Amino acid sequence: MCRAETLRWLRETGPSALEQLYREADRVRREWVGDQVHLRGLIEISNICSRQCGYCGLRAGNRELVRYRMSETEIVACARLAATLGYGTVVLQAGETESLSGAFIANIVRAIKTETRLAVTLSLGERSLADLELWRGAGANRYLLRFETSDPELFRRIHPPAAGMMRDRIDLLRALRGLGYEIGSGVMIGIPGQTYETLARDIERFRELDLDMIGVGPFLPHPATPLGCGDAPAAVPPEEQTPNSEEMVYKVVALTRLACPEANIPATTALATVNARNGRELGLLRGANVVMPNLTPPVYRRHYEIYPNKACIAERPADCDGCLRGRIAQIGRIPGTGPGGRQRGQPHE
Numbered sequence: 001m002c003r004a005e006t007l008r009w010l011r012e013t014g015p016s017a018l019e020q021l022y023r024e025a026d027r028v029r030r031e032w033v034g035d036q037v038h039l040r041g042l043i044e045i046s047n048i049c050s051r052q053c054g055y056c057g058l059r060a061g062n063r064e065l066v067r068y069r070m071s072e073t074e075i076v077a078c079a080r081l082a083a084t085l086g087y088g089t090v091v092l093q094a095g096e097t098e099s100l101s102g103a104f105i106a107n108i109v110r111a112i113k114t115e116t117r118l119a120v121t122l123s124l125g126e127r128s129l130a131d132l133e134l135w136r137g138a139g140a141n142r143y144l145l146r147f148e149t150s151d152p153e154l155f156r157r158i159h160p161p162a163a164g165m166m167r168d169r170i171d172l173l174r175a176l177r178g179l180g181y182e183i184g185s186g187v188m189i190g191i192p193g194q195t196y197e198t199l200a201r202d203i204e205r206f207r208e209l210d211l212d213m214i215g216v217g218p219f220l221p222h223p224a225t226p227l228g229c230g231d232a233p234a235a236v237p238p239e240e241q242t243p244n245s246e247e248m249v250y251k252v253v254a255l256t257r258l259a260c261p262e263a264n265i266p267a268t269t270a271l272a273t274v275n276a277r278n279g280r281e282l283g284l285l286r287g288a289n290v291v292m293p294n295l296t297p298p299v300y301r302r303h304y305e306i307y308p309n310k311a312c313i314a315e316r317p318a319d320c321d322g323c324l325r326g327r328i329a330q331i332g333r334i335p336g337t338g339p340g341g342r343q344r345g346q347p348h349e
């Protein structure tokens with residue numbers, strides 16, 4: 001699809017035209033990745049962060065947050081639960097902090113790989129090549145690092161660079177691929193200063209990077225962050241500014257499926273946060289094929305507040321499991337089995 005056509009869809013508001021886009025995305029999803037919905041157990045292992053991202057509630061400057069780091073024993077216990085619940089993958093996610101040392105994470109990855117058959121995905125921010133290499137050697141399979149926006153100037157403003165970090169996120173994704181990881185990325189939709197043109201370019205970038213996993217969700221303002229307090233990182237005319245609406249997320253999910261038919265695309269928690277009733281289902285019906293049940297113990301979960309009113313914040317792991325399986329069944333899909341990595345090549349069946 002050319003840029004102009006993507007832009008036309010991003011600006012489309014007619015319900016019957018959009019139905020056509022969603023139907024096509026659903027068809028391509030079925031043809032390329034089938035009816036399985038892969039379950040990735042999410043473990044939010046720490047909310048400690050040394051960065052100052054303008055959008056994220058975990059930013060170092062947020063002094064109101066109670067900080068935690070789960071122990072190796074607790075993390076491995078969550079992974080065991082994931083295996084018991086029949087998931088194929090665990091995702092270890094955290095703020096960006098050296099207090100999660102290379103060796104600490106490597107030991108945990110090794111323990112999970114020894115005890116279970118789970119695929120391990122890491123989402124720990126921008127780390128040194130030495131750490132990324134160590135973790136890959138320990139058995140980690142995938143790495144998630146959203147580039148957040150393809151506009152470099154906007155990115156710098158909302159995500160001030162760390163001292164000494166030479167690589168940007170795009171370089172890091174390429175390096176991760178070189179190390180043999182499956183790579184995942186994505187963007188937020190409706191960031192103040194993000195234009196329709198930028199969002200169209202984001203989707204082109206997904207394709208150029210040949211991403212294995214692509215997560216997109218609405219930007220949700222957090223009051224303890226500059227962006228949540230009305231900071232405008234860039235002045236754009238109102239007609240160029242993307243909204244952070246539910247509909248805009250579905251459009252991007254659908255266009256992403258058309259651009260990257262083989263990718264694993266989650267119906268994200270942020271989508272469930274803007275529509276608790278059936279946001280996830282609609283995501284799955286409009287291009288997505290993955291959900292991420294939360295396995296973080298409730299005592300920690302409420303402190304992993306990247307944005308306010310996060311869906312499932314008070315649930316227990318078993319609640320999330322039952323709820324998501326019910327939702328998958330209701331729309332006539334089936335829970336995935338096995339690790340659910342990217343399959344290259346042919347349309348499905």
Ligand code: SAH
Nearest residue numbers: 055056094095096125146218219220306307
């Ligand atoms: N420290 C890791 C994990 C961050 S949380 C990293 O930086 O990669 C995972 C994702 O949550 C981020 O990549 C971002 O896209 C999303 N996120 C953070 N704050 C958000 C907000 N206020 N609204 C919506 N999504 C947000």
